[in-house]
Amino acid sequence: MESLTTWLKNLLADNSIFTLQTLSFYGEGLANTVQLVFLSLIIGLLLAIPLAIARGSKRAWIRLPIFFYCYVFRGTPLLVQLYLIYYGVVFVEGIQDTWLWVILEEPFVPALIAFTLNTGAYTTEIFRGAIKSTPRGEIEAARAYGMSWSLMLRRIVLPSAFRRALPAYGNEVIFMLHASAIASVVTIMDLTGAARFVYARFYAPFDAFLFVAAIYLCLTFGIIYLFRHLEKRLLAHLKPASG
Amino acid sequence: MINLHGYGPRLMEGALVTIELAVLSLILAIVLGLATASAKMSRSWALHRFATLYTTVIRGVPDLVLMMLLFFGGQIGINQVTDWLYYQFDIDIFINVNEFVAGVGTIGLIFGAYMGETFRGAFLAVDSGQIEAGRAYGMSHSLVFRRIRFPQMMRHALPGLSNNWMVLLKTTALVSVIGLSDMVKIASEASKATREPFTFMFIVAVIYLLIASVSEWGFARLQKRYDVGFEEVD
Numbered sequence: 001m002e003s004l005t006t007w008l009k010n011l012l013a014d015n016s017i018f019t020l021q022t023l024s025f026y027g028e029g030l031a032n033t034v035q036l037v038f039l040s041l042i043i044g045l046l047l048a049i050p051l052a053i054a055r056g057s058k059r060a061w062i063r064l065p066i067f068f069y070c071y072v073f074r075g076t077p078l079l080v081q082l083y084l085i086y087y088g089v090v091f092v093e094g095i096q097d098t099w100l101w102v103i104l105e106e107p108f109v110p111a112l113i114a115f116t117l118n119t120g121a122y123t124t125e126i127f128r129g130a131i132k133s134t135p136r137g138e139i140e141a142a143r144a145y146g147m148s149w150s151l152m153l154r155r156i157v158l159p160s161a162f163r164r165a166l167p168a169y170g171n172e173v174i175f176m177l178h179a180s181a182i183a184s185v186v187t188i189m190d191l192t193g194a195a196r197f198v199y200a201r202f203y204a205p206f207d208a209f210l211f212v213a214a215i216y217l218c219l220t221f222g223i224i225y226l227f228r229h230l231e232k233r234l235l236a237h238l239k240p241a242s243g
Numbered sequence: 244m245i246n247l248h249g250y251g252p253r254l255m256e257g258a259l260v261t262i263e264l265a266v267l268s269l270i271l272a273i274v275l276g277l278a279t280a281s282a283k284m285s286r287s288w289a290l291h292r293f294a295t296l297y298t299t300v301i302r303g304v305p306d307l308v309l310m311m312l313l314f315f316g317g318q319i320g321i322n323q324v325t326d327w328l329y330y331q332f333d334i335d336i337f338i339n340v341n342e343f344v345a346g347v348g349t350i351g352l353i354f355g356a357y358m359g360e361t362f363r364g365a366f367l368a369v370d371s372g373q374i375e376a377g378r379a380y381g382m383s384h385s386l387v388f389r390r391i392r393f394p395q396m397m398r399h400a401l402p403g404l405s406n407n408w409m410v411l412l413k414t415t416a417l418v419s420v421i422g423l424s425d426m427v428k429i430a431s432e433a434s435k436a437t438r439e440p441f442t443f444m445f446i447v448a449v450i451y452l453l454i455a456s457v458s459e460w461g462f463a464r465l466q467k468r469y470d471v472g473f474e475e476v477d
Contacts, residue, residue: 075409075455076448077416083431084448087440181305185420192308205315213304213312220303 017207022198029194030215036108036190037180040115041173047120052127053153066124073121078179081118086110086186107186115183119176126172130165131157163234170227174220181216191215250433250443257426258450264346264425265415265454269408271351276358283363294359301356306414309353314345314421342423346415354411361403366392368399398469405462409455416451426450 009020055066073081089104103109134157142152184193195212199205282294301309318340328334369392377387419428430447434440 072448072452075452077413077427077451079416079419080427080430080444080448080451083427083434084440084444087431087434088444091438091440178305181307182417184307192305192311195308196311199311199315205312205319209308209312209316213300213308216305216308217300217303 017198017202017204018211022194022201025189025194025197026191026212026215029189029191029212032108032188032193033177033180033183033190036112036115036183036188037173037177040112040119040180041176043112043116044119044123047116048123048127049158051120051124052131055124055128056131070121070124073118074125078114078118079182079185082111082114082182082186085114107183107188111183111186111188115176115180118179119172122172122175123169126165126168127161129168130161133164134161166227166231166234170223170231173223173227177216177219177223246442248433248437248439250429250437253429254426254433254443254446257424257429260343260423261415261425261427261450262454264343264350264418264423265408265412267347268350268354268415269411271347272354272358272407272411273404275351275355276362279355279359280362280366283359284366298356298359301353306350306353307417307420310346310349310417310421313349313352314340314342317345317348342418342421345421346418346423350411350414350418353414354407357407357410358404361400361407362396364403365396365398365400369395394469398466398473401462401466401469405459405466408458408462412451412454412458 005020051066051069054062055070057063086107089110138156138160139152142156147155180190181192183190184196187193189197191212195208198211199208202208279294279298282290283298285291321338321340325336325338328336373391373395374387377391382390415425416427419425419431422428426447430443433443437443
C-alpha cells in the first residue's frame with residue numbers, strides 16, 4: 001500500500017488537477033455509482049418479476065394498475081420522478097418525527113427509490129414481452145403433463161423467458177448506469193458528481209468530464225462484455241448452426 | 244382546484260421550450276443519423292471508422308456527462324478558437340453559447356448516434372434490386388434516394404425512430420440541469436418557492452405523458468402510411 005501511494009504520487013507529480021485527492025473523489029464517486037446502480041437493479045428486478053407475471057392476468061383490477069405504473073414511469077423523465085420523490089418526501093405529513101426520516105434524510109435513499117421504481121417499470125415490460133412470446137406448444141405440453149400453474153411458471157415459462165429477455169435486459173442495465181448520472185443533481189457524490197466538483201474546483205471542464213466519460217465508457221464495455229458472455233452461455237441453443 | 248401560485252403561464256412557456264428543444268434536436272439527430280448510416284455503409288475506411296467511433300463513444304457515455312462536457316467545455320473551446328483568430332488574423336468575434344443551442348446541439352449529437360444505428364438497419368432492409376432498378380431507369384442518386392430508398396426505408400425505420408423520439412423527449416429534461424428554463428426547471432423553481440413539489444412535478448409529468456401519448460398516436464398513423472402494401476391480412 002505504501003509503495004502504491006508513493007508510485008501514484010510520483011506519477012501525478014506534474015499534474016495539478018489529477019492529484020491523489022481528486023482521484024479519491026472519483027473513487028468515492030465510482031463506489032457510489034456502482035452501489036446505486038447495483039442496488040436499484042437488484043430491487044427493481046425482484047419487483048419486476050412478479051409484476052410481469054401479474055401484468056398478464058385476466059383480472060382487470062390486477063392488470064390495469066400495473067399497466068398504469070409502467071406507463072407512467074416509462075412515459076416521464078427519470079429526473080422528474082427523482083425530483084418528485086426527493087423534494088416530495090419532505091412534505092409527507094409527520095414523516096420527520098418517525099424513524100423513517102433518519103434514512104430518508106440522506107439523498108441516497110430517495111434516489112434509490114426513484115431509480116428502483118424506474119428500472120422496475122422498464123424491466124416489467126421487458127419480461128412481459130418475453131413471457132408473452134413463450135411458444136404455445138410449450139405451455140400446452142406442460143398442461144398435458146398435468147403441471148400446476150405455479151410449477152409450469154417455475155419450470156417452463158420463466159427459465160425460457162429469462163433467456164429471451166437477456167439481450168434487452170443488458171440494454172436496460174447500461175441505460176440504468178447512464179441514468180444514474182442524474183443522481184449528481186440531488187447532491188449525491190456519484191461519478192458525475194465528482195466530475196462536477198473537479199470542474200468547479202479547477203474550472204477544467206475537459207479534464208474533469210473527459211476523465212469521467214472514459215470511466216463510464218469502461219463500465220459500459222464491461223457490462224456489454226458480461227452480457228455477451230452470459231448470452232453465449234445461456235442462448236447457445238439459439239445460435240445458428242455452423243459447419 | 245389546483246393552486247399554481249401564478250406559475251401557470253411560465254410553466255406553459257417551459258412546456259413550449261421543451262417541445263421546441265425536442266423537435267429541433269430530433270431534426271438534427273435525423274440529419275446526423277442519416278449521415279452516420281451513410282458513412283457506416285460507405286466504402287471509405289476512414290469514414291466507416293469515424294462513424295463507428297462516434298456511435299460507440301456517444302452510446303457509452305451518459306447523456307448528462309456529454310451535455311456538461313459540451314456546455315461547460317464548449318464555451319471555453321470556442322473562446323480559445325476566437326482568441327486564436329484574434330491574435331493570428333486580428334479577427335474580433337465573440338460567440339456566446341447559450342443554453343438552448345447547447346441543449347439542441349448535445350441532444351442532437353447524442354441521438355444522431357442512436358438514429359445512425361436505426362437508419363443503417365433500415366437501409367439494409369431495402370432490397371438492392373429496387374435501387375438497381377431505379378438506377379436502370381436513369382434516376383440520379385438523389386432521386387433514387389428520394390423516390391425509392393427513403394419511402395421504403397421509413398417503414399423499417401419508424402419503430403426505432405419512434406422509440407428514439409420517446410427517449411429523446413425524456414432526455415430534454417436534463418437541460419434543466421445546465422440552466423435552460425424548460426418546464427422541469429420552472430417546476431423545480433416553483434416547488435422550492437411554494438414548497439409544493441407534488442403539484443408542480445405532477446403537472447410536468449402529466450404534460451410529458453400527454454406529449455408522449457400524442458406522438459405515439461402520430462407515429463401509429465405514419466406507420467400505417469408507410470406500411471401501404473404491407474398490411475396484415477385479416
